[in-house]
Amino acid sequence: EVQLVESGGGLIQSGGSLRLSCAASGFTVRGNYMSWVRQAPGMRLEWVSIIYNDGTTYYADSVKGRFTISRDNSKNTLYLQMNRLRAEDTAVYYCATLLPGGFYYFDHWGQGTLVTVSS
Amino acid sequence: QSALTQPASVSGSPGQSITISCTGTSSYLGDYNYVSWYQQHPGKAPKLIIYGVSNRPSGVSNRFSGSKSGNTASLSISGLQAEDEAHYYCSSYTTSSPPVVFGGGTKLTVL
Secondary structure, X not given: OOEXXXXXXXXXXOOOOEEEEEEEEOOOHHHOOEEEEEEOOOOOEEEXXXXXXXXXXXXXXXXXXXXXXXXXXXXXXXXXXXXXXXXXXXXXXXXXXXXXXXXXXXXXXXXXXXXXXXX | OOOOEOOOEEEEOOOOOEEEEEEOEOOOXXXXXXXXXXXXXXXXOXXXXXXXXXXXXXXXXXXXXXXXXXXXXXXXXXXXXXHHOEEEEEEEEOOOOOOEEEOOOEEEEEO
């Protein structure tokens, strides 16, 4: 059974850094496309970043240059390093797997971790 | 940005059918058949219920169906049940940036 468990969220001051983790089980992170998707309180979902199985990464313009997606194959864990955080980064952050094909269908999701950036 | 527009709310009685629309532009949704729909209960993670316009992942009830015409995609739910009460989000892949966008969400109330 596929499971994704996020951790690392919390309250942080504007300009600070956080690293989110997403521990995976039931599959290997290195063999799958994986993404981070966030949802600000009461708002729509917003794609943040993706890492392909070959290691290629892409980012939303709103986080480019500040966030870094990575994975540790030995720990079967996905990460999101978030630097220079802003109030508008406040959201629940979900990690998710994608169906094969690269069309951004997010088929498994974690429970989410809340990041609150205080100004 | 509001690339995909959904009604804020819809409602229906148990047993009835409802349809939720998702209207985009030719850049998002119109030129592609890469539409997906997600169900999200309060405080829970989204759940993929439709992908590729009309495909259901394994385990999703056949009461959920999807379609698309031009720049508008639709999610239909037949035989409404209390457990269907949730927010529903459409999404579309595109070769533009960002590569995927979501609609604003529709709150379904089962009366």
